[in-house]
Amino acid sequence: MAAPVSIRGLSRCFAGNDRPAVDKLDLEVNQGEVVCLVGPSGCGKSTTLRLVAGLDTPDDGEITIDGRTMRGVPPQDRDVAMVFQGFALYPHMTVRQILGFPLKMRGAARAERERAIAQAADMLAIRHLLDRRPGQLSGGEQQRVAMGRALVRQPKVFLFDEPLSNLDAALRAELRIELGRLLRRLEATALYVTHDQAEAMTLGKRIAVLRQGRLEQLDTPRCIYEAPQTSFVASFFGVPPMNLVPVERSGEHVRFGPLRVPVPRAAGAHELLLGIRPEHVQIQPDGAPSCADDTRSASRLPAQIVSIEPHGAETHVELEANGQLLRARVKGFDAPVPGESVSALLDLAHVRWFDASTGHAL
Ligand SMILES: Nc1ncnc2c1ncn2[C@@H]1O[C@H](COP(=O)(O)OP(=O)(O)OP(=O)(O)O)[C@@H](O)[C@H]1O
Ligand SMILES: [Mg+2]
Missing domain, CATH: 2.40.50.140 (Nucleic acid-binding proteins)
Known part of the structure; x- marks a missing residue:
């Protein structure tokens, strides 16, 4: 069976930049696997995610989802859900409506919708916010609603771009454990961008370390830590570093x-x-x-x-x-x-x- 996400020779160079943001990247995400993308600021993590989501077009290379080429396929036809910082939520809807909307569009029965909404709301600790609108939420609360919306949808592939970054340290630590449990239970396939090593280690079955648009190492958290293949990976992982x-x-x-x-x-x-x-x-x-x-x-x-x-x-x-x-x-x-x-x-x-x-x- 084809891997849910396969990235081959992916390149993207923005006009005016002397170096490609993503440079001949090869990456595969297996069924039910969370791959965490890490690397210094500007190494091409968000660009990679946007290309997989279809929000941007590669200059070269191929992305397939379930064996189907994504060339020319618009974002809404890719069966991916993307959650990123500053995600725009429908301002006129309540949190309950936002969470339920993707299921309603799919024709899910009311009881099923309510169950899925309650489950996501409990996990993200936003049950008390279900009747508010986005304008009445803090940045961190909006981020959790955006995540809830993606979780409720249960897409083929989740794309997360630092979804916990607006939260305080305590909530973040709690949510990464909850989220890890939920993603495993859903057997979710996901690409997850984070700056946080602890998050990458907890959530990622494998971790992809990027540097200047290139893949430095793709391995289990343990191998990344114990057997780094480059001095860059060795110095990037570990607090304090090697x-x-x-x-x-x-x-x-x-x-x-x-x-x-x-x-x-x-x-x-x-x-x-x-x-x-x-x-x-x-x-x-x-x-x-x-x-x-x-x-x-x-x-x-x-x-x-x-x-x-x-x-x-x-x-x-x-x-x-x-x-x-x-x-x-x-x-x-x-x-x-x-x-x-x-x-x-x-x-x-x-x-x-x-x-x-x-x-x-x-
Ligand atoms: N629309 C754009 N136009 C020009 N350059 C861009 C554009 N988007 C990104 N870049 C450049 O591409 C490179 C990779 O950017 P990207 O946003 O993918 O980095 P990142 O790894 O997500 O960084 P961060 O950790 O800071 O979010 C950077 O050098 C950035 O300046
Ligand atoms: Mg980014």
């Missing part, structure tokens, strides 16, 4: 201060980036006893604390080692103070390597 230390290879090793770290055999390049996540950098106060059989002693680096940032459950620490700034995460508030001399213990089992010139993982 440490990427420029090192030079000599023979089978690289040197980082007093450390001699073995390099994988396949490494052809001379200039490398040693990647290590902050949770794999431990901090030990200077003068703490070090066991002779401590296998980590080989990865011990003298370092100095630069700054600390407490978050409650953990503290993010910046330290300087061998002229490099490193980030570490420690539990609770138990971090040393800025200026203190410490040892940084690198867990070398978790090191990722990248070619410094291409950014590709070795």
Whole structure:
């Protein structure tokens, strides 16, 4: 069976721009799958969504939905529902009418409509707003109504463009869990744009990382985090991001201060980036006893604390080692103070390597 959404060689270059907004993009969304599109501002996420929705026309490439080409097919005939920031709601209708409208158009019975409206309203916590009109709603409430309208419709493909971005942090965290549950229950097929890593990780079965209109990596959240294919993906995902230390290879090793770290055999390049996540950098106060059989002693680096940032459950620490700034995460508030001399213990089992010139993982 053809994938619900298949994007092949998709390109879109706006007049006057020196670079395409979307550049030969290949992407497939499988049946019942939510693919999250992430990437820095301006990398082409919204443009991609608009092209799939039919609100814009590609310069090149092909989009198919359920195996049917979308070339020349107007938005209303694509069976997609798009929710984006600043979505325009019919101003003269009540929320109840807005939610029920797509079902009414489809000829659904009143009882079915009421049930679907109630379900969406409960999930989005807008039941108390059902008799208001859009002009009487806050931005975040309007956004939830727009989302409810799409959910009630149950289209073949959902297209979400940062649908939770107008909400406060608490509501956002609550809704992404609810929304995830609902999308799974509906076995919804969706492309979901977000800036929020937690949202991408929670909602996406796979995550597509875009950079300058191109696909950097398409993978499960776990692979994106644990096995980034490029240094860009490595530094984009994770809070704080992965440490990427420029090192030079000599023979089978690289040197980082007093450390001699073995390099994988396949490494052809001379200039490398040693990647290590902050949770794999431990901090030990200077003068703490070090066991002779401590296998980590080989990865011990003298370092100095630069700054600390407490978050409650953990503290993010910046330290300087061998002229490099490193980030570490420690539990609770138990971090040393800025200026203190410490040892940084690198867990070398978790090191990722990248070619410094291409950014590709070795
Ligand atoms: N109508 C347009 N005319 C000219 N350039 C455009 C147009 N729409 C988008 N662009 C450009 O295309 C690029 C991609 O824009 P797009 O809106 O897809 O980015 P995005 O990834 O959604 O960013 P953000 O995260 O900020 O929403 C940007 O450089 C933008 O300036
Ligand atoms: Mg956008």
